[in-house]
Amino acid sequence: MRFLRHERAVLDELLPGLDDTLTDYPWEVLERPESPAFEAFRKVGGPALLVPSEHSGTGADAVQAVRVQRAVASRSPSLAVATTMHHFSVAGLVETHRATQGLEWMLLEGVARDGLLLASGFAEGQPGRHILSPTMRAEQAQDGQILISGSKRPCSLARSMDLLTASVTVPLPDGGGTQMAVALIPADSHGLRVEPFWRTPLLAGAESEAVVLDRVPVPEDLLVRIDPGAAGGLDSLQTAGFLWFELLMTATYLGVASALAERVLRADRVPVTEQAALVVELEAVMGSVEGIAHRLGAGFGGQEALAAALVCRYAAQDSIARAVQRCVESLGGMAFISDPQVAYLAGCTQALAFHPPSRSRMAGALRDYFAGAALTMA
Ligand SMILES: Cc1cc2nc3c(=O)[nH]c(=O)nc-3n(C[C@H](O)[C@H](O)[C@H](O)COP(=O)(O)OP(=O)(O)OC[C@H]3O[C@@H](n4cnc5c(N)ncnc54)[C@H](O)[C@@H]3O)c2cc1C
Structure with a gap:
């Protein structure tokens, strides 16, 4: 095929x-x-x-x-x-x-x-809390290291990671105020532990558990400080990070939906119009993801590229939802009843909506960006 x-x-x-x-x-x-x-x-x-x-x-x-x-x-x-x-x-x-x-x-x-393997801990398990406002505490130790305390949840790869990259609020080097930074923390650091957090069977293999840090020492050279003056908290490194994240996540959930679509394409009794409609829906998403990915190789970047990736991801949410609904219906009730993988894959695709930044959080920022303002994620 x-x-x-x-x-x-x-x-x-x-x-x-x-x-x-x-x-x-x-x-x-x-x-x-x-x-x-x-x-x-x-x-x-x-x-x-x-x-x-x-x-x-x-x-x-x-x-x-x-x-x-x-x-x-x-x-x-x-x-x-x-x-x-x-x-x-x-x-x-x-x-x-x-x-x-x-x-x-x-x-x-x-x-x-x-x-x-690198895990990435930005979320802290509190609905409504912005992932760019970490509450992890950092204290300056006497030996020049920073001691980090708090928890990151859900944090995928929690049990298999070798290193955690975690967002944290740290004192500015001159002591006057704080800024956001990303800390690189070895998984076997003293004071780091993993606790159960993920309770749904969907995506349970991703190990999205809680990582708890209790005064974990991090040397200054393992901190990447984010430019505190960047608009909406988005400096160039964060912009590039989100851009990669949106493209890879969109391709991932497209792949989950594609596993269902593959079954529909193999099912001879499904009407050809349904099969063709599915291919059109899903391949259009891939075309959009690949289009942005191709342009990155030609120097496309910054806010324009991130805005394009966000548009692609939010449009993909709708395309994937429509396609999955068609798949489940086309495969039919007996497949749904007898093969738990159908409901499993369909359920997993819902989670694309939960990855940051959520569509509702970005609504105003996207509208303002297309009206001419800088892209923010405040
Ligand atoms: C499978 C999976 C794996 C994950 N793995 C990781 C990981 O490894 N590391 C990590 O850091 N995180 C991870 N996350 C968590 C993710 O980063 C999110 O932080 C988390 O799912 C957000 O949860 P929430 O929807 O309850 O919170 P929120 O983002 O707060 O959203 C709650 C609701 O409020 C709405 N809302 C929030 N803010 C606004 C606003 N300003 N205006 C309007 N509406 C708003 C949202 O649209 C949503 O409907 C993972 C999530 C999933 C699903």
Whole structure:
């Protein structure tokens, strides 16, 4: 079948054997806690996907990355959601290194050589709380380190991560006020523990548990400080981070919907108009994701690119919802009753709406951006 063929070919080229390994496991084994998917991902060099080749990585570009995410998600939604957090953290390190020429390259080499997994903790489990206003506390220790306390939840990869990248509010270097920073924290740090948090069976294989920090020491050179003067709290690194996040997440949930669509395309009794409508709906989303990804390679970036990625993601939410509803209806009641994977995949696709920034939170900012203002995420 041609559907998903490109995506699976790229997956096979860059992470050889992963598709076969994932296909060999029963889907419910991949989708529950202690999934073997992370080990399989490490084994084929998955953590190195976005690490540039000059730092011993695979050096995938944005188009390849979104294809890989769609293909992985069509086999294991949990693995794709969790690894989106890893890839976007790596992309952030790459952007930081490009901007500062700092020591991030050492970490990138470690990710590639040792197959390290990076978790990303921004949310703190309080509805309505902005992910760009971290409440994690930071105290200055006498030895120059910063002691971080608080909790991040949900935090995907909580049990398999090697490093946590966490948003935190830190004192300004001159002591006058605070600013946001991203701290890099080894998972085995003294004072860091993981607690159960995720209670729904949907995406349970992503290990989105709570990571609790109790005065965890972080040296100053493992803090990436965000420009406090940036409009709406969005500096150039955050803009690039969100841009990658939206593209990878959209491709991921598109992949989950595609797994359902694949079944519909194989079901001969489904009317051809339904099958064609599904392909049109989902391939239009992929066209939009890939279009932005292609343009990134040609220098597209900044607020214009982030606005395009947000538009693509919110439009994808609606397309995916329509497509999934068609899939479930076309597959029919007996498939729904006898095969729990149908409801599972359909349920998972809902979670695209919960990733930041939510559509309602961004409504005013997007309208203002298209009216001529700068893009904010306040
Ligand atoms: C599968 C999955 C994995 C995740 N993994 C991670 C992870 O690894 N790391 C991480 O940091 N986070 C993770 N998250 C959490 C995610 O980042 C969100 O922070 C979290 O889901 C937000 O929860 P919420 O919808 O209750 O909160 P909110 O974003 O506060 O939204 C609650 C409701 O209020 C509305 N709302 C909020 N603010 C406004 C506003 N200003 N104007 C209008 N309406 C508004 C929203 O639209 C929504 O309807 C994950 C989430 C999921 C679903």
